[in-house]
Amino acid sequence: MQDMTISEVLRDPLIRQMLRADKVSLGTFAALLENAALRKRNGVAVVRASSSTRGRPTMEARLN
Template sequence: MTQRDLTITEVLRDPLIRQVMRADRISVARMANLLQDAARKQERALSANLVPIAHAAVRSVPQADLR
């Protein structure tokens, strides 16, 4: 079984999440803005971390002899 993250649209349509939003008095627009902002921040963080990872992959790493 594979699991994936919900899209922002799916989150905003989920009945349980909508119930919690109502209880917390969070509007759909405010929640959408919050999720979009979090997605942008995550994308920037991932992009910033890709450069060092790409450089690390180019370096040769000694392999253990498992024979």
């Protein structure tokens, strides 16, 4: 199975349904994907604290 492009991810009905359920806008999700792709291309890791993580590592920290 081949990885999906960002465009394919944004058009996928199941992903859109999950975004609606989580109340995440398509624009916000697109920006997150673009930012992650840019960081991956540049080899940059961004770790930031968030009150929603309650001290747990963010997704960015867990991926690196």
